[in-house]
Amino acid sequence: MGKNTKKISVGGVLIGGGESVKIQSMCTTKTADVERTVAQIASLEEAGCDIIRVSVLDEEDARAIRGIRDKIHIPLVADIHFSYKLAISAIENGCDKVRINPGNIGGEAQIKAVADCIKAHGIPVRVGANTGSIEREYLEKYGKNEYSLVESALHNVRILEREGVSDIVISVKASSVPLTVAAYTLLSERCSYPLHIGVTEAGTEEMAVVKSSAALGALLLKGIGDTMRVSITDDPVKEVLAARRILRAVGLDKNFVDVISCPTCGRCMWNSMELAKKITKKVENVRKPLKVAVMGCVVNGPGEAKDCDIGIAGAADYCVIFKGGQIFKKITASNAEEIFTAEIEKLIND
Numbered sequence: 001m002g003k004n005t006k007k008i009s010v011g012g013v014l015i016g017g018g019e020s021v022k023i024q025s026m027c028t029t030k031t032a033d034v035e036r037t038v039a040q041i042a043s044l045e046e047a048g049c050d051i052i053r054v055s056v057l058d059e060e061d062a063r064a065i066r067g068i069r070d071k072i073h074i075p076l077v078a079d080i081h082f083s084y085k086l087a088i089s090a091i092e093n094g095c096d097k098v099r100i101n102p103g104n105i106g107g108e109a110q111i112k113a114v115a116d117c118i119k120a121h122g123i124p125v126r127v128g129a130n131t132g133s134i135e136r137e138y139l140e141k142y143g144k145n146e147y148s149l150v151e152s153a154l155h156n157v158r159i160l161e162r163e164g165v166s167d168i169v170i171s172v173k174a175s176s177v178p179l180t181v182a183a184y185t186l187l188s189e190r191c192s193y194p195l196h197i198g199v200t201e202a203g204t205e206e207m208a209v210v211k212s213s214a215a216l217g218a219l220l221l222k223g224i225g226d227t228m229r230v231s232i233t234d235d236p237v238k239e240v241l242a243a244r245r246i247l248r249a250v251g252l253d254k255n256f257v258d259v260i261s262c263p264t265c266g267r268c269m270w271n272s273m274e275l276a277k278k279i280t281k282k283v284e285n286v287r288k289p290l291k292v293a294v295m296g297c298v299v300n301g302p303g304e305a306k307d308c309d310i311g312i313a314g315a316a317d318y319c320v321i322f323k324g325g326q327i328f329k330k331i332t333a334s335n336a337e338e339i340f341t342a343e344i345e346k347l348i349n350d
Helices: 034-047 059-069 084-092 108-121 136-142 146-162 177-190 205-221 236-249 272-283 333-349
Strands: 008-010 013-015 022-026 051-055 076-079 097-099 125-130 168-173 227-229 257-261 290-295 310-314 318-323 326-332
Touching: 022 236, 034 051, 034 059, 034 236, 051 059, 059 076, 059 084, 076 084, 084 097, 084 108, 108 146, 125 146, 136 146, 146 168, 146 177, 168 177, 177 205, 205 236, 227 236, 257 272, 272 290, 272 310, 272 333, 290 333, 310 333, 318 333, 326 333
Parallel strands: 022 051, 022 227, 051 076, 076 097, 097 125, 125 168, 257 290, 290 310
Antiparallel strands: 008 013, 310 318, 318 326
16 A cells, blocks of 8 residues: 555546555557457456556547447556647547656647646546656766656656646656665655556566566555556566566455465475465465465474465375364375365355
């Protein structure tokens, strides 16, 4: 939950002010292709996405927003750069929030026109900076670091504030984990606007998840971050799933089945790894606070997982199922998966 930030509504979804951290992603489709874009958003909704962003590269994209908005169930953010006309068109076609940097959409008259449109439609705006878009003035003054990132972002905020825009979300993304953490930490001290956190250009799935978990986990544990995107060079559904797992890991989402399992060692004489994978996949989308353990051996398993609602541990030719660290059922290893799964389902359905 965000640290003393302003509460803002994005199409009815609240961010900031102590609300839960909202998960975002961005479509990879051409926005003007309404059918494909809507289909991708539907898959993201199912995965748990709270807010979706689309690129607006031309007027065709801007006009498509109305058709997309009517067919989806989560707020839609329009992402625009370098064109005040496209920003206005996207807003007039019904986007729930706009992502711009006022410094790159034109002069004073153009910025005023966009700001007036934002206010007239009562929508919020996200502004910010990343390491590739730092204003030259601050880059020359500070170099590429957290100070230039934050000052550049706040420069864009001040432009909008002068035009009477106050529902603002800020981001200061970097591809470096230490810089991302430093920049958002500094920004949280400098303003009370809600923060959109993320690591930009994080890479393909494995490294992107590691970098995002390290950076966003560190920020969230300090109470910094009101909405988040895990950037992955892959299917955006993977971004949403990774974001959910990060929120669970840092304790901000407790309504799920937490499957713990030991890494195994020489004492493990049954295939606990395979069962742990199967159980984790089976309960991925269950919304109930339960803790399940799949442990390698009966020597340490029940004791190490005594805080779990249910657990299993194995020996050479048998397994034991335990609750609260106490064994309540001894079964053959060949029947372990079937019986353990049935016991978990009983707890889920209770």
